[in-house]
Structures are given as structure tokens and as C-alpha cells.
Amino acid sequence: MAWGRRSGIWAWLGDREPSFLVAGVVLVFHVALSGRYGFHRDELYYVTAGRHPAAGYVDQPPFVPLLARGVTAVFGERLWPLRTLAGFGHAVLVVIAGRLAREFGGGRWAVGIAALATAVAPVFVATGGMFQTVVFDQLWWALALLLVVRLQGGADPRLWLVVGAVVGLGLETKWTMALLGIGLVVGYAAVADGRSVLRSPLPWLGVAVALVLWLPNLVWQAANDWPTLEFTRNNNAIVRAEEGRIGLVAEQLLLPGPVAVPLAIAGLVWCWRRSRWRALAFAVVTVFAVLLVVGGKAYYLAPFFVLLFAAGAVAAESWATRATAGGRRRLVPVAVALGGLLALPVVAPVAPETTYVTHLHDVNDETGEQLGWPELADQVASVYRGLPARERHPARIVTASYGEAAALDVYGPERGVPRGTVLSAHNSYVDWWPDLEPVDVVIGVRYERVTLLRYFGSVERVATIETPWDVPNEIAGTPITVCRDLRMTPDALREALRDFR
Numbered sequence: 001m002a003w004g005r006r007s008g009i010w011a012w013l014g015d016r017e018p019s020f021l022v023a024g025v026v027l028v029f030h031v032a033l034s035g036r037y038g039f040h041r042d043e044l045y046y047v048t049a050g051r052h053p054a055a056g057y058v059d060q061p062p063f064v065p066l067l068a069r070g071v072t073a074v075f076g077e078r079l080w081p082l083r084t085l086a087g088f089g090h091a092v093l094v095v096i097a098g099r100l101a102r103e104f105g106g107g108r109w110a111v112g113i114a115a116l117a118t119a120v121a122p123v124f125v126a127t128g129g130m131f132q133t134v135v136f137d138q139l140w141w142a143l144a145l146l147l148v149v150r151l152q153g154g155a156d157p158r159l160w161l162v163v164g165a166v167v168g169l170g171l172e173t174k175w176t177m178a179l180l181g182i183g184l185v186v187g188y189a190a191v192a193d194g195r196s197v198l199r200s201p202l203p204w205l206g207v208a209v210a211l212v213l214w215l216p217n218l219v220w221q222a223a224n225d226w227p228t229l230e231f232t233r234n235n236n237a238i239v240r241a242e243e244g245r246i247g248l249v250a251e252q253l254l255l256p257g258p259v260a261v262p263l264a265i266a267g268l269v270w271c272w273r274r275s276r277w278r279a280l281a282f283a284v285v286t287v288f289a290v291l292l293v294v295g296g297k298a299y300y301l302a303p304f305f306v307l308l309f310a311a312g313a314v315a316a317e318s319w320a321t322r323a324t325a326g327g328r329r330r331l332v333p334v335a336v337a338l339g340g341l342l343a344l345p346v347v348a349p350v351a352p353e354t355t356y357v358t359h360l361h362d363v364n365d366e367t368g369e370q371l372g373w374p375e376l377a378d379q380v381a382s383v384y385r386g387l388p389a390r391e392r393h394p395a396r397i398v399t400a401s402y403g404e405a406a407a408l409d410v411y412g413p414e415r416g417v418p419r420g421t422v423l424s425a426h427n428s429y430v431d432w433w434p435d436l437e438p439v440d441v442v443i444g445v446r447y448e449r450v451t452l453l454r455y456f457g458s459v460e461r462v463a464t465i466e467t468p469w470d471v472p473n474e475i476a477g478t479p480i481t482v483c484r485d486l487r488m489t490p491d492a493l494r495e496a497l498r499d500f501r
Helices: 008-015 018-032 041-050 063-075 079-103 108-120 122-128 133-152 159-171 177-190 192-198 201-223 227-242 244-251 258-272 278-294 303-321 327-347 353-360 373-385 402-411 427-432 490-500
Strands: 396-399 422-424 441-445 456-464 479-486
Touching: 018 079, 018 108, 041 063, 041 079, 041 402, 063 079, 063 133, 079 108, 079 122, 079 133, 079 303, 108 122, 108 258, 108 303, 108 327, 122 133, 122 327, 133 159, 133 177, 133 278, 133 303, 159 177, 159 201, 177 192, 177 278, 201 227, 244 278, 258 278, 258 303, 258 327, 278 303, 303 327, 327 353, 373 402, 373 441, 373 456, 373 479, 396 402, 402 422, 402 427, 422 427
Parallel strands: 396 422, 396 441
Antiparallel strands: 441 479, 456 479
């Protein structure tokens, strides 16, 4: 056999789109890290929410909690199956990026660059490494955009019904999918070719399909006084106060990776200059403007990077083809890959915990929320078991945040804390606090003593939460208290703590 001839698996891989090979590497990467550090507070919350199946929750639609319930029913409440599923979502984004490059007329080089940029972008590495609503939200956005691009390329208009189904699933995952709908409507209305699309009934039938799929959550919201609207208003106000509009703009330079920013900008310009794709450029600008006005989180815009990387890769392919000796064709992928690798320790749990805490926590404190939950459960369970026997059975543990409550719900039973003992008034936990729940003795977690003295006659601080490696996350250094002599009804306590939050 000649040395230059490919055979077997290598020949098969060579005939595939490069995006599939890149996606395979991405999936292997996430699977390899799926057991690192530990559950993030949000992952624990989704597992717990899945134990309370509903058509809606205070802070989110039902798709991800119900997905968590399905996964844990098969594999148990383990971390790796959930994170493998999230990693698979990132891998699919990579494939979609490559497919978009093809739809835009790119060759294999453009497909590979789009896939590579999506694979190493810090925002996608971070979201693909945790089981949260974000990675699935990004997946629905990217899939909807791919279908829209195919429609713009002349696909059967009945594909609008599939777009509607994807948008509907997106709305059952995260309400930010509505931003994509707004952006597309504005984009099509802004260009002549797009206005003819809006005059067709099929896009609006797609909207009807989306609404039908979203209906169960809307009915639940209406029956519960629209709690997600209140949650979203409060959350946006916090984001505006903490990050501001300058922060929103600045993070757009960090989320795709600094090296990939020119690629995304090139993609936006490339779409703008072509009448067929100009509506997409308008959609990007529209969603960005809406986020500036309402104060949404910076990563809400991230799904558009999949589209922009693909368009930018097609533009770069034309530029690189004109280069002599292929220098530019080698430079672009190397630069994109290096840009992603440099950010890797910040957005993925690849560094030892001590290195992360010492050098990286201040750059990305979200990773720190994966550390310390079993240790928290150890400390609270020790306080619970230390109560006199006559108090232990009726005692309840009340936490200030959903994160501590979910950690205790997941880790507590194997440490002697019975299920049903943990209560909270934060997010959907307020709905899981049974009416007239007895709270003769309360172990307070993360509430300051001065706060609890408003509601109890006796409040004793019995411990201070210690985190492993001294990670300075949200629970580090906060109190554990034992409270007695409740001065109000249990329902009134629930409402008071909810108002306090």
C-alpha cells in the first residue's frame, strides 16, 4: 500500500464534512470532563425541579426540568449523563455551523473554520459543559436559523411549519427564543424580499405552531399570575445594575473569543452586503438593540455567533483563497484554535481546583458554583443530626437560595436528612413549600441572624459554612443557625422570606 493512500476509517473521515470530525472531538472533550469538580447549583436545581413535574416553573419553562427527570430516571441522579447531554448539544451546534457555511456557499475550508470557531468559542465551551437551559436554548436558536437560511435559499416554504415547531420547543425551554422571533420579523420587514415572505401565510402558520407548543406553559403561567414575567423583570433589573450596557457590549468581544471576533464581524458584514441574507443581519442588530434596552444578559446573543461564524468563514475562505502558498489558509484555523485554547482554563474545569481558586475564580466565578455542595450538605446534616431527638423529626431546613436547597435535597438523604425536610422561598421552591408546613424548629442556611430574629424568638448561630479549597463562592462564610419559637404561621413565614428575597 502506498504511504500517501488513505484507507479504512481515515478514508471515511476524509469524505465527511469536517464539522463532524470537530463535533466528535467536542463531544469527547465534554464527556471526559463530565465528572470534574461537581454539580453546579443550577444543575442540582434542575434535578430537583424534575421531581416536581409541571407545565411551568417560576423561573423557567418545563423542558429542561422534565428532561432532567427523564435522564435521572434512567441513569440516577448522576452528573455525567446530564453533562454528556449538554456536551452533545454543543457538538450539534458545531455541525449546524458547518451546515450553515455550506448553505452560504462555502467549501470544505469554510465548513471547517465555522465548525472550529463554534467548537472553541468560550461561550459554547462553557454552556456545553453544564446541564442548563442555555445550551438547549442555543441549540433551538441555531436550528431555527439553519432552517430559515434554507428557506432563503429556496427550500420548500412548508419548512416554515418546522421552524414554528423548533421555535415552540425553544419557548418551552427558555423565553429568550421570543427574541429570535422578534429579530426575524423586524429583519424581514426591513428588506423588500423579506416583506414578500411576511405576506405569505406559511410563516404565520409557523407562528401558530409555535404558540400551540408553547400553550401548556402559557396556561400554567396564567393560572399562577405570570410569575416568570416578574422573575424576568427582576432579573433584568439586576443585570442592568451589575453589568450595565457597557458590560453587555464588552462581553460580546469575550464570549466568542477575541480571535474569533473579526470572524463574526466579517460574517455580519457579509450578510449585510447580500440582499438574500440582509434580513439576518437586521435580525442580529435588532436583538442586540432589544438587549441593550431591556438589560438582558450578554450571552443571550450568543446563538447568533453560530450564524456569524459560518458567514464569516465563507468570507474568509474567499480572502484565504487569494493568498499565496496557502499561508492564510493555515493561519486562520491556527489562530482560531489558539484563541479558544487560551480561554479554556477559564471556562472549563480543566485546571486543578486549587489552581482555579487561586488564579481563575475572579475571572469566571460561575465555575466556583460547582464546588462545595457535598461539603455544605455534610455541615448542615451534622447540625440536623445534632438536634435533640424530640426536635429532629419536626425540624425543617430553610435555605436562602434555591442552590443550597437543591444541594440538600440531592445530597441530604444519604447524610441522614429525610426528603421533605428542606424548604426555601426562592424561585420555584416557594411552590414546593407545602401549605401549613410545620416549622417548630428551623435550621436556617445562609440567612443572617438579624434577619431571622424578625420571625423567631430564638436564633442561635451554630456554624459557619466552610468551602473546600476556600473557594469564595456564594455560600462561603455564611451562617447556619438554629431557630425556635416561630412568631407567625408557617405560611406567613414563607411569604415573609419570599418578600425578603
